[in-house]
Amino acid sequence: MRLKENKLNKYKKEESKKIRLALAQINPTVGYLEGNVKKIIEYIKKAREYKAHLVAFPELAITGYPPEDLLLKPQFIKDNLEALKEVQGHTKEITAIIGFVDKKRDPVSKDRTGIYNAAAIIHNRKLINVYHKILLPNYGVFDEFRYFKPGKRYPVYRLNDIIIGVNICEDIWFPEGPTKSQAQAGARLIININGSPFHAGKGLLREKILISRAKENKVAIAYVNLIGGQDELVFDGQSLIVSEKGDIIARGKPFEEELIFCDIGIPNHRSVKSREAKVGGQKIERIVITKEHLSVLSTPIPDREIKPLSEMEEIYRALVLGTKDYVEKNGFKKVVISMSGGVDSSLVAAIAVDAIGKRNVTGLFLPSPYTSRESREDTYELVRNLGIRLIEIPITEIYEQYLKNLSEDFKGLPQDTTEENLQARIRGNILMAFSNKFGWLVLTTGNKSEMSVGYATLYGDMAGGFAVIKDVPKTMVYKLCEYRNKREGNPLIPQRVLWKEPSAELKPDQKDSDVLPPYEVLDPVLKAYIEDDRSFDEISKMGCDIACAKNVIAMIDNSEYKRRQAPPGIKITPRAFGRDRRFPITNKYRSY
DSSP states (O other): HHHHHHHHHHHHHHHHEEEEEEEOOOOOOOOOOOHHHHHHHHHHHHHTTTTEEEEEOOTTTTTTTOOGGGGOHHHHHHHHHHHHHHHHOOOOTTTTEEEEEEEEEEESSTTEEEEEEEEEEETTTTTEEEOOOOOOOOSSOOGGGGOOOOOOOOOOEHHHHHHHHEEEGGSSTTEEEEEEHHHHTOOOOEEEOOOBBOOOOHHHHHHHHHHHHHHHTOEEEEEEOOEEEEEEEEBBBOOOETTTTOOEEEOOOOOOOOEEEEEEEEETTTTTTTSSSEEETEEEEEEEEEEEOOOOSOOOOOOOOOOOHHHHHHHHHHHHHHHHOOOOHOOOOOOEEOOOOHHHHHHHHHHHHHOOOOOOEEEEEOOOOOOTTTHHHHHHHHHHTTEEEEEEOOOOOHHHHHHHHTTTTTTTTOHHHHHHHHHHHHHHHHHHHHHHOOOEEEEEEEHHHHHHHSOOOOTTTOOOOTTTTTOOHHHHHHHHHHHHHHHHHHHSOHHHHSSSSSOOSSSTTOOGTSSSSSSHHHHHHHIIIIOOOOOOHHTTTTTTTTTHHHHHHHHHTHHHHHHHHHHOOOSSSSSSBBBTOOOOOOOOOOOO
């Protein structure tokens, strides 16, 4: 009997304590310090209403992410620190972890001051400590070495008898990163704050990484990510809480702001009273947040079950959110789109309606001498289905006047792409006229396949303010249209748009296939060359013969100057044009 009692007492000593976490998956705006502070305070208040012990906000929540060269402005850094102080005053009876930009004198060269991507650990209106991000990403869309110094300390924090670690984004991606040291120093819960941008498949990759870190180190991980569009980037949220066994016990909604609550059991730690731990011969501080007992969890929290999205639903929602935030955060209220009756403009129009509402979307139908009857019918059917306004302005007379005015100088020369592109440029001028007159943002309709090989007209169909599907391959455009129709339950986008052969309709009987391989052949080649850095030999064995592969690669390389003049667009693939891929315009290297 006594043996059983001893076992029971031992079990009681080792049983876990419950901590209520709140992950604030918010949509900040870069540079809008006042608005970001207001949102953070609002979410702290919500977390306190549900008796959360700790609330965590995303990476650089104060400034918005990524602030880029705003970080080079001393006044911006100062204002961000003042904003943090304002938030600090609203943390009564709760612990808050908040991303901001810290400024500290360099301990090596004491005459120089550096800035850090930082997390403030605040409790009951007191700044307890600041963690500096250690692993700074400097690849793809990331350029953190341009601005930040890397941190060198990874303390752990005592919240009553629970030891937690705090780190930032990239810090958790590598097995030998701060998480390992913090776990060895006694941490049983890691709070990781993030600004992790979306691309297709990124959510599954994050899950795999977090499950690995949790199981390797026997720690629970609370991963909070921001949501929203910022120029070319979209942040998808999908915050996660993973148990020490690698089980996902809470999941944030994709592409939506919310406060995620979770009651999680953390084993008591036997040696929490020591002020430091040694890991690999290095001392790691144990900093006390509070010794007070955690409040009893009496207030119920909302039930939640969030299922992962399908690939096309995830990408479509990223495009909608990216469009909505680009339009609204930049002060536009309405958009205008050139409607051709083709699949690209149809998809862009559907996305725009879902992003900002049908009353805020206007289509321009600008038929030329080569516009087909089918294109007219499909355009009118689409705008009826979407419920948007359509303005028709034929360009035939304008085009003929151009030809007349140029006839003397072009005398004796055959018609070629010059005359084709005139039509696209006339349309671009008309679109921009409506933009100037009414303050509408022009959404361009070019896809990644076209942008890759330069199958677009500079100052024509490339003219505009935002390129919604700039990173969407043509074959995926069709899949997204099919997804949107399936979601609608009927052909929102006319069925003929999805099966008729693509054409720019700039000359008689024109087809995209006149100058390009079929998109089913072209898109894998583009992915191999642009995203996967495959060699010419590998590409020439992918269903595109040697002559075809040479032609496609030459078109990609020779079109860099065009892409540099294109408007920004939403990144949805692992490597998009723009921030992701920085090839020289003047470039004589050829891989074939």
